[in-house]
Amino acid sequence: MTMPRPRIIIERDAVALAERAAERVVARARENTGEPAICLTGGSTPKRLYQLLATPEWRNQLPWQRVQWFIGDDRFVPPDDELSNIGMARHAFLDGCAPPENIHAIPTDAASPVEAARAYEQTLREFQARHRTDGAPLFDLVLLGVGPDGHTASLFPGYPAASETEHWVAGVPQAHVAPFVPRVSLTLPCLAQCREMLLLASGHDKRAILSRVFAGEDLPAAHAQSARGETWWLIDRAAAPESCEA
Numbered sequence: 001m002t003m004p005r006p007r008i009i010i011e012r013d014a015v016a017l018a019e020r021a022a023e024r025v026v027a028r029a030r031e032n033t034g035e036p037a038i039c040l041t042g043g044s045t046p047k048r049l050y051q052l053l054a055t056p057e058w059r060n061q062l063p064w065q066r067v068q069w070f071i072g073d074d075r076f077v078p079p080d081d082e083l084s085n086i087g088m089a090r091h092a093f094l095d096g097c098a099p100p101e102n103i104h105a106i107p108t109d110a111a112s113p114v115e116a117a118r119a120y121e122q123t124l125r126e127f128q129a130r131h132r133t134d135g136a137p138l139f140d141l142v143l144l145g146v147g148p149d150g151h152t153a154s155l156f157p158g159y160p161a162a163s164e165t166e167h168w169v170a171g172v173p174q175a176h177v178a179p180f181v182p183r184v185s186l187t188l189p190c191l192a193q194c195r196e197m198l199l200l201a202s203g204h205d206k207r208a209i210l211s212r213v214f215a216g217e218d219l220p221a222a223h224a225q226s227a228r229g230e231t232w233w234l235i236d237r238a239a240a241p242e243s244c245e246a
Contacts, residue, residue, distance in 0.1 A: 006197075006199070006225060006231035006232060006233055007230070007231070007232050007233070008214075008232070008233045008235065008244055009232060009233070009234045009235070010235055010236065010237060010240050010244060011234065011235070011236050011237070012236065012237055013236050013237065013238070014045065014048060014202045014203070014236055015048070016236070017045070017048075017200065017202055017234055017235070017236045018045075018048040018049045018052050019052065020234055021046075021049045021143070021198065021200060021234055022049055022052050022053055022058050024141065024196065024198055024232075024234075025038060025049070025053065025062070025141060025143075026058065026061045026062060028140040028141040028195060028196055029062055029063060029066075029067050029140065029141075030061075030062075030063065031140065031195075032066075032140050034066070034131065035066055035067075035068055035131045036063075036066060036067050036068065036140040036141075037067075037068045037069075037070060037127065037131075037138065037139045037140055038067060038068070038069055038070070038139070038140060038141050038143070039070045039071065039072050039139045039141065039142040039143060039186070039191070039194070040069060040070065040071050040072065040085070040086075040089050040143055041071075041072045041073070041085070041143045041144050041145050041153070041200075042071075042073070042074070042085030042088060042089075042145070043085075043145045043200075044202075045145060045200045045201065045202045045203075046089075046143055046145065046200060047088060047092055049143075049200070050088075050089055050092035050093040050094075051092050051093065053093045053097070054092065054093035054096055054097060059097055062097070064097055064098055064099065064102075065099060065102075067098065067102060068102050068104065068127065068131075069089075069094060069098055069102055069103050069104060070104045070124070070139070071085055071086045071089070071104070071105060071106055072142065072143070072144060072153045072185065072186050072191060073085065073106075073153035073154040073155075073183055073184060073185035073186060074086055074105070074106045074108060074154075074183065074184055075108075075175075075179065075181045075182070075183055076108050076113045076116065076171075076181060076182035076183060076184060077108060077181060078108065078109070079105060079108065083179050083181060084108070086103075086105040086106065090103070104120075104123055104127075106120045106169075106184045107119050107120065108184070112171065113171030113172060113173060113182045113183065113184050114171035115171075116171065116184045117167070117169040117170050117171040117184050117185075118169070120169045120184065121167060121168045121169040121190075124138065124168055124169070124186075124190065125168070136195075137193045137194050137195050137226075137228050137229060138190070138193035138194065139191075139193060139194040139195070140194065140195050140196070141194060141195065141196050141197075141198060142191050142194040142196070142197045142198070142226070143198055143199075143200065144191070144197065144198070144199045144200070144221075144224055145199065145200050145201065146199060146201050146206065146209055146210065146213060146221040147176075147177055147209070147221075148177060148205070148206075148208075148209055149176055149177055149209070149219075150209055150212060150213060150217065150219030150220060150221050150222065151176060151177070151219075151220050151221065152199070152220050152221040152224045153185040153186055153191065153220075153224075154172050154175065154183035154184070154185035155170075155172075155185055155187070155188065155220040156172070156175065156176035156177075156220065157176070157218075157219055157220060159172065159176065161185055161187060162188070162220045162223075164187040164188075164189075165187075165189055167187060168186060168187055168189065168190035169184060169185065169186055169187065169190065170184070170185055170187050171183075171184055172184065172185055188220070188223055188224060189227075191224060192224075192225060192226055192227035192228075193227065193228070194226050194228075194229055195226070195228070195229040195230070196226060196229050196230045196231075196232065197224065197225060197226040197229070197230070197231045197232070198232050198234055199221070199224060199231075199232070199233045199234065200234050200235070201233065201234075201235045201236075201239045202235065202236045202238065202239055203236070203238050203239055204238045204239070206235070206238075206239040207238070207239050207240065207241055209221075210233075210235065210239055210240070210241050210244075211241040211242075211243065214233075214241060214243060214244065215243075
């Protein structure tokens, strides 16, 4: 079956992009009257979104007691390390808004990235078994970004994790771009289990790689797509390739 092409939204700047992304987070969280699951991502673009969600205007719109927060990938560092994706999200909004038991971090204190991956996969499968008995997708919303080499999450071009189909989570012994630390990443089949996938990109430095991704080049970010729902690219004008400009 051919998957529908992702759709593209272009906002005027990074501020407007964060506001549109916040709208999608709130909408997906409120649509699910059970336990909505949001899969977060790292990077500077989502950080602006997370800080926005912590403001009174947006904070009051989310059902914090019900939302479960996961992370799409993380660096294999302690959660208080400045390189930690979940640490950034905690500092930006989670610790001040979400119940601690609703935050599901990758266990980067495991003996190795592979062990951390196996443990997090078990967490995800147990959540699915308990809360998705109706066959609904694992995640209500998956947030992702794109790196300068076309990676998304920590799925780097040509690396085994980018083509993994059996496991939901993979250990990545070495990164393809800085910071060059081991990673743990959800795989494409796991990320695809969502009602909505929202890929974020902002700034002139993303324009070149987005041109390649939107042209269909064989890159992990070009293969990131919801298997059962909607896939959107949310970018600002600075990041938009010429082919996307009106």
